[in-house]
Amino acid sequence: MDPFEVSAAGLSAMRMRVNVIAANIANAETTRTADGGPYKRKDVVVTAREEKASFESALDEMSMAKPEVAAVVEDNTPPRLVYQPGHPDANPEGFVAYPNINVVQSMTDLMTATRLYQANVSAAKALGEMAREAQRIAGS
Amino acid sequence: MNINVLKAYQDIQKIVEPSESQSPKGPKSSEKTKGFGDFLSDAVKDVNELQAKAQHQAESLAMREPGATSHEALISLQKAEMAFQLMNAVRTKIVRAYEEVLRTQV
Amino acid sequence: MSIIDKMFNQETPGFEKAMDLTWRRGQAIISNVANAETPRYRAVDLDFGSELKQAFQAQESDLKTTSENHFDTVSNNASHLTADLSGATKADGNNVDIDVQMGKLHRNQAQYMQAATILRQQLRIIMSAIRGASV
Numbered sequence: 001m002d003p004f005e006v007s008a009a010g011l012s013a014m015r016m017r018v019n020v021i022a023a024n025i026a027n028a029e030t031t032r033t034a035d036g037g038p039y040k041r042k043d044v045v046v047t048a049r050e051e052k053a054s055f056e057s058a059l060d061e062m063s064m065a066k067p068e069v070a071a072v073v074e075d076n077t078p079p080r081l082v083y084q085p086g087h088p089d090a091n092p093e094g095f096v097a098y099p100n101i102n103v104v105q106s107m108t109d110l111m112t113a114t115r116l117y118q119a120n121v122s123a124a125k126a127l128g129e130m131a132r133e134a135q136r137i138a139g140s
Numbered sequence: 141m142n143i144n145v146l147k148a149y150q151d152i153q154k155i156v157e158p159s160e161s162q163s164p165k166g167p168k169s170s171e172k173t174k175g176f177g178d179f180l181s182d183a184v185k186d187v188n189e190l191q192a193k194a195q196h197q198a199e200s201l202a203m204r205e206p207g208a209t210s211h212e213a214l215i216s217l218q219k220a221e222m223a224f225q226l227m228n229a230v231r232t233k234i235v236r237a238y239e240e241v242l243r244t245q246v
Numbered sequence: 247m248s249i250i251d252k253m254f255n256q257e258t259p260g261f262e263k264a265m266d267l268t269w270r271r272g273q274a275i276i277s278n279v280a281n282a283e284t285p286r287y288r289a290v291d292l293d294f295g296s297e298l299k300q301a302f303q304a305q306e307s308d309l310k311t312t313s314e315n316h317f318d319t320v321s322n323n324a325s326h327l328t329a330d331l332s333g334a335t336k337a338d339g340n341n342v343d344i345d346v347q348m349g350k351l352h353r354n355q356a357q358y359m360q361a362a363t364i365l366r367q368q369l370r371i372i373m374s375a376i377r378g379a380s381v
Binding site for chain 1: 265269272273274275276277279280281282283284285287288289290327328329344347348351352355358359362363365366369
């Protein structure tokens with residue numbers, strides 16, 4: 001398995017996760033979306049795509065795992081209802097539906113996701129440096 | 141690290157200029173060229189093998205075959221180049237030896 | 247075995263093997279880092295076994311061997327993938343500890359670069375000797 005591909009796949013998946021969490025935070029107070037109803041928290045489902053049908057062992061399978069975003073799913077837990085009768089998006093009972101987003105949790109998740117993304121950047125860079133060092137062997 | 145520059149140099153010298161002690165008997169000129177000939181044909185074979193190996197590995201790398209690493213191909217390429225240079229050195233010595241022999245026969 | 251092979255086998259096999267093994271270990275670590283958030287992913291590592299030691303032993307011995315049979319094959323312990331248990335398992339089954347992996351990554355990279363540098367120097371010295379002898 002080409003380590004450059006694996007690294008790139010990791011960067012791609014992690015960047016998407018960062019974007020999705022950032023969008024959640026940005027929309028924490030969005031009570032009305034284009035579809036009507038409050039913004040729904042989104043999450044990224046990552047799976048490992050294996051290229052070979054069968055592996056000699058679980059270890060081989062792991063070492064060739066290429067991460068990819070299988071889906072971006074919506075969180076369908078019921079929205080938070082807040083009593084605000086004067087609000088334009090209030091329902092007949094006077095309640096406004098707010099997105100089911102815990103901002104503090106999302107901020108923490110964002111920090112973790114960003115850190116992991118940066119780690120992948122660092123790893124990709126290290127790989128490039130190694131390849132360049134090998135190139136210096138030829139042609140003296 | 142166990143690089144011995146002097147030893148490497150001496151090894152190369154031995155290859156390129158086999159000493160008289162390796163052919164003690166018989167007419168000096170023909171014995172010398174016979175020794176050279178053997179070394180040259182060996183060197184040519186080496187070069188062919190190494191270049192073929194380097195070529196094969198470079199192709200595997202270009203086609204992104206699993207298990208092909210970049211340093212493997214690069215090292216083989218470098219060795220093939222060095223083998224070629226060595227063969228060249230041997231060839232040059234042989235040519236000079238012949239020239240010397242031709243001169244002395246006048 | 248050719249003249250050229252004999253010449254190279256006195257100097258380079260150990261460092262070539264070092265580059266091979268550290269590169270393959272790097273692949274395992276890269277996989278761990280890329281899959282740091284993949285559910286059910288289990289971290290892996292590469293155990294060099296005695297492959298590296300044997301390569302250096304072959305280099306330094308005075309035996310001019312023509313096959314590997316001359317060396318001790320009883321304790322032949324080839325390099326192999328192992329489970330990396332350095333990290334705790336999270337709720338989704340993933341056990342990658344990113345800090346541990348990054349530490350391994352940088353140390354492994356340093357080893358690779360070092361082997362590459364030494365190998366490059368060795369080849370250059372031999373090349374100089376060849377060029378010097380053809381004068």
